[in-house]
Structure formats: structure tokens, C-alpha cells
Amino acid sequence: MELPEVEVMRRDLEKDVVGRKIQSAEVRPTRNAMRVVRRHGKRKEFTSRLEGRKITKAERRGKYVLLHLDNGDVLVVHFGMSGRFLRGTKRQSLPPHTHVVLTFHQGGDLRFVDPRTFGEMFVTTADELGKVKELQHIAIDPLDHVFTWQTFGGLLAQRASKLKPLLMDQKFISGLGNIYSDEVLFAAGLRHDRMSDSLSSQEVRRLYRALQEVLQEAIRYRGTTLEDEAYVDLFGKPGEFQAELKVYGREGQPCRRCRTPIQSVKIAGRSSYYCPQCQS
DNA sequence: GTTTAACCCTGCACGC
DNA sequence: TGCGTGCAGGGTTAAA
Numbered sequence: 001m002e003l004p005e006v007e008v009m010r011r012d013l014e015k016d017v018v019g020r021k022i023q024s025a026e027v028r029p030t031r032n033a034m035r036v037v038r039r040h041g042k043r044k045e046f047t048s049r050l051e052g053r054k055i056t057k058a059e060r061r062g063k064y065v066l067l068h069l070d071n072g073d074v075l076v077v078h079f080g081m082s083g084r085f086l087r088g089t090k091r092q093s094l095p096p097h098t099h100v101v102l103t104f105h106q107g108g109d110l111r112f113v114d115p116r117t118f119g120e121m122f123v124t125t126a127d128e129l130g131k132v133k134e135l136q137h138i139a140i141d142p143l144d145h146v147f148t149w150q151t152f153g154g155l156l157a158q159r160a161s162k163l164k165p166l167l168m169d170q171k172f173i174s175g176l177g178n179i180y181s182d183e184v185l186f187a188a189g190l191r192h193d194r195m196s197d198s199l200s201s202q203e204v205r206r207l208y209r210a211l212q213e214v215l216q217e218a219i220r221y222r223g224t225t226l227e228d229e230a231y232v233d234l235f236g237k238p239g240e241f242q243a244e245l246k247v248y249g250r251e252g253q254p255c256r257r258c259r260t261p262i263q264s265v266k267i268a269g270r271s272s273y274y275c276p277q278c279q280s
Numbered sequence: 281g282t283t284t285a286a287c288c289c290t291g292c293a294c295g296c
Numbered sequence: 297t298g299c300g301t302g303c304a305g306g307g308t309t310a311a312a
Binding site for chain 1: 281282283284285286288289290291292
Binding site for chain 3: 001002005063078079080081082116118119134168170177178179180224226227230231248270271
């Protein structure tokens with residue numbers, strides 16, 4: 001789950017979960033449930049800090065969602081590759097790999113489902129929140145209004161790195177993963193292996209605009225759902241941006257702009273897709 | 281400083 | 297049909 005999917009999830013949570021009070025919290029007896037709440041030694045250390053609390057705010061930081069509680073504590077959630085939140089009711093059976101269930105006073109529950117358990121969740125106090133290493137290291141958000149193309153150009157020039165891994169580096173800029181970094185680079189007309197300090201100011205502006213446009217569009221389409229098991233929103237509904245993808249997963253298919261077949265290469269173990277004609 | 285590989289998991293598609 | 301292999305949208309770490 002990358003920035004657009006996390007942002008759609010945050011908005012769903014804000015509409016449907018903020019304001020609700022947690023009646024009970026359960027860490028399920030699944031094989032890997034303790035991996036999900038790995039920062040808590042025992043189930044109870046996690047659940048007791050949630051029970052009786054009201055959720056007051058849903059915030060996003062990079063790919064993290066922060067659910068603020070009425071006592072100042074914060075439930076920090078990272079979805080990893082297969083984690084997701086799902087709203088449900090008592091009558092609906094729990095999907096496989098449901099590791100955590102929060103049941104609300106007003107009815108209904110919130111399930112955290114994660115087959116591959118690369119995701120995690122933990123509760124922290126407001127004071128300790130600032131000390132969470134992963135959150136401290138999250139770089140500027142590309143949709144933040146303080147993120148200007150001039151700032152971005154300065155950051156790019158300071159580094160001597162290939163664009164693709166740099167865009168995916170959460171300490172450089174937050175929110176992009178494998179799909180959207182490819183789509184942004186295509187929209188900017190830049191190759192994955194262009195060096196960050198080699199861009200003209202025109203190219204910097206193109207990259208900057210591509211970031212805004214691709215991410216905003218993906219949010220508007222409610223995220224990318226590639227396969228059945230992949231991302232769905234809070235209510236189990238898939239996104240629709242997959243139909244808008246220009247390069248990701250389209251190896252061998254004609255470029256939507258110039259009809260040249262899309263190429264794929266492995267970079268650091270991850271597949272990258274690009275148009276050899278449109279990107280340089 | 282930058283890049284690569286390995287690792288943490290499960291599920292699925294694919295080829296034999 | 298069954299089995300092994302590789303791969304998947306993330307992030308950390310150690311080593312090159």
C-alpha cells in the first residue's frame with residue numbers, strides 16, 4: 001500500500017471510525033498475530049490500552065496511519081504489503097489472517113487483516129510518539145503544501161542516486177512505492193536510472209508536477225488494486241486506478257503515448273517498468 | 281554515500 | 297493432480 005491507498009484509507013477511517021469508542025480489543029489467536037503487534041510483549045499490553053478509548057483523529061504520515069485516542073495515546077499502523085483495515089459486524093465471519101479486532105460501542109468492528117504480516121500496529125503515548133524512529137525519519141510529503149519544486153530541486157541536487165530508488169526512499173520523500181515511482185517517472189518522461197543530480201530545472205519541474213498529478217489522480221480513483229488479494233478500501237471495495245496505469249505491469253504492451261512496447265528491468269530485486277521511447 | 285542482497289511472511293501463478 | 301520455483305505493491309540491515 002502506497003501513499004494514495006493509505007490516504008484513501010485515512011479518509012475512510014476519518015468518516016467512519018473517528019468518533020467511535022472502542023468497547024473491546026482483541027489480538028486474535030492466529031499464528032502470526034504477535035508479529036503484527038510485535039512491539040508489545042503481550043496481547044494484553046496492546047488491548048488494554050485501546051479498550052474504552054474513543055478515536056478522535058485519523059492522520060497520515062507517509063505510509064503510516066495514526067489513529068489518535070482521547071487520552072492522547074496513538075495507535076500507529078503500517079500496512080506493509082498485504083495489511084488492511086476492514087469494517088465489519090459481529091454477524092460477518094472474520095477473514096483469514098485477521099490478527100486484530102476492535103469492537104465499537106456503537107456497533108460494528110474494525111479488523112486488521114494481514115496475510116504476510118509485514119504490516120504492524122502498536123500503541124504509543126503522545127510523548128513517545130516523537131521518539132518512534134520510523135516516524136522521525138519520514139521525509140517530506142509530496143502532497144504537503146510546503147513541498148515546492150524549488151525545495152525538491154535542492155534535495156535532488158544534493159544526492160547522487162538513481163531516480164527510482166531515490167523516489168522510493170521514505171527518508172528522501174515519503175509515500176512512493178514500486179507502482180507509483182514507475183508511474184511518476186513515466187509522467188515526468190524520465191528514466192529510472194537517471195541520476196538525481198543531473199536534472200535540468202525543467203526536468204525537476206516535470207518530476208514535481210508528475211508527483212502531484214499521479215498521486216492526486218490515484219487518490220481520486222481510490223487507489224490501485226492489481227489482484228484479488230490486493231488492496232481494498234475500508235469497506236472491502238477495490239480501487240480503480242489500475243485501469244489508468246501507464247507502465248506498471250504492462251511489460252510488452254504498447255505505450256499509451258507512443259505505442260512502443262513497455263520494457264521491464266529488475267532494480268534491486270524489484271520490477272521496474274518504463275517506456276524506452278518516452279522516458280530519457 | 282550509494283547499491284546490493286538477504287530477510288521477515290503467505291499465497292498464488294506457472295511450468296514440469 | 298501435485299510439486300517446486302519464483303514472485304508480489306514494504307522496509308530494515310549488513311556488507312560490498
